[in-house]
Amino acid sequence: LGRGDVAAVHAERGPALVTAVLATLRTGAAFALLDRAHPRERRRLIAEALGARAWLETGADAPQTLGTTPEVARVVTAPGAGPAPRPAPAAEVPAHPADTAYVAFTSGTTGTPKGVVGAHGPLAHFADWYTATFDVTAGDRFALSSGLSHDPLLRDLFVPLVLGARLHIPGAGDLATPEAYGAWLRRERITVLHLTPPTVRFLSGLGDGCLPDLRYAFLGGDVLGGRETAVLRRLAPDVRLVGFYGATETPQAPAWHPVGETAPDESVPLGRGIDGTQLLVLRGTTPAAAGELGEIVVRSPYLADGYLDGDPQGRFAVDPAGRPGVRLYRTGDLGRHRTDGTVVFAGRADRQVKVRGHRVDPAGVEHVLRAHPAVTDAVVTAVRDATGETLLAAWAVTGRPVTGEELRAHLAERLPAA
Structure with missing residues (x-):
């Protein structure tokens, strides 16, 4: 691997996930994370779009190359094991700020993942x-x-490593129930914990x-309200x-926005830009006046x-x-824009929604x-359940009798759970 390649x-x-990411970056190459829990067809489409030169396995199961990658390496970390004899590592390739570090995938209008x-x-x-x-x-x-394939994972991963702090990794069972x-x-x-408002409700x-x-x-990842902030302050008095x-x-x-006391039915503002970045509200190409509805636009030298x-x-x-x-x-x-310069969220200009913190079209x-x-035609829309969580509801016109279970299975083979 080298500069310009993707693993x-x-x-x-x-721990093997961390090892795989850092090892890839040492070569000058970029990485893309594919969640083993996602449907095989989605992982195949992502691997095909990447044209990856290497496939790094971080799990204990048999390698799943999906027929797309010529070279497979298994990354293994054994807690407590001493260092194994190995050849001298290749020299680390210094990274330039403009070099590609990663490719992350998000929802697209065609059902095919969109690489960023x-x-x-x-x-x-x-x-x-x-x-x-x-x-x-x-x-x-x-x-x-x-x-695991959600780009906030990079925040979870790199901030503690930059600090030299401890990074604690929960197992699947640790995340299974509240x-x-x-x-x-x-x-x-x-x-220190990064989480979404739906996780707080969880x-x-x-x-x-x-x-x-x-x-x-x-x-982050969804609209934050006073009910969620009250839950966190109750669970963690010093947070x-x-x-x-x-x-x-x-x-x-x-x-970002430092969160103060928030009424139960009040949403927390999105805030203002971090260093070097501005949060604009535009009507077309014209800045909106305070209180006027417009599209949120990020102006920055630090975009993807x-x-x-x-x-x-x-x-x-x-x-x-x-x-x-x-x-x-x-x-x-x-x-x-509020009069204090912060920005508040007011919905979407298109049909995109957030489901459990994940972007879904x-x-x-x-x-x-x-x-x-x-299926001859279908429509999907967002609804809220009794607890206020966003879910997707689908209606289908069919040319022959078909069960809801069959349609659910068809979707589950191709799309993530959200």
Whole structure:
């Protein structure tokens, strides 16, 4: 491997995941994480889009190359084992800020995952800003709990490594129930946690004060409200809450907001840009007045490079002011500027929704549903269940009798659970 290559990391939660990522970066190559829990067909489509030169297995199961990769390596870490004899490692290739570091995949309108290409510079800038802004140290204990193919995982991974802090990795069983997850966080004495508002609601039944060691909770991936902040303050009396806002195209979070007291029915503002980044609200190309609805646009030199398959929707644009290296990213989110300069979220300009913190395009689910031989047409929309969680509901027109179970199985073979 070398600069310009991509390694597919077949990810399972464990120390080997960290080893695979760092080993790949040492060669100058980029990595892409594929979650072993995702459907095989989705992983095959991603591997095909990547054209990966290497396939790194981090799990205990048999390698699953999906017939796309010429070279397979298994990455193994055995806790407590001494170093095995090995040849001298190849020299580390220094990374330039503009070099590609990773490729992350997100939902697309056709049901095919959309690859976002990220460079070292924005990732390093975020880690520098984070460690300079918050009083996190090498003595902190971070949790690697984000989704394995979800780009916030890079925040979980690189911030503690930059600090020299401890990175604690839960097993699948530790995340299975609220009680198991809460017990793991308490047992490992986690002090810094990145999580989504749906995860907070998942933990809401735990007892008061059950997370006494938690110092910081950074929340992103969905709208954050007063009910979630109240839950966290009840579980962790000494916690400081910070809201993060961003997308896969704006690594890792271009905006933040320190969370104060929030009424139960009130949403927390998205905040303002981190160093070097601005959160704009535009009507077309014109800045919206305070309180006026517009599209949220991120102006920054620290955006992702773009998409693997181009940018037909024109999400990325050059900076009208012509500042070198600065670009715009049109998020598709709607918002308003408050008089204090912070931005509040006001919905979407398109049909995209967040399901359990994951970005989902209902049009992509429709596309996959219509590919079933019995389905002649379909529509998918977001609904809320009795607890307020966002779910997807589908209606299908069929040319022959078909059960809901058969359609669910068809979708489950091709799309992630969210």
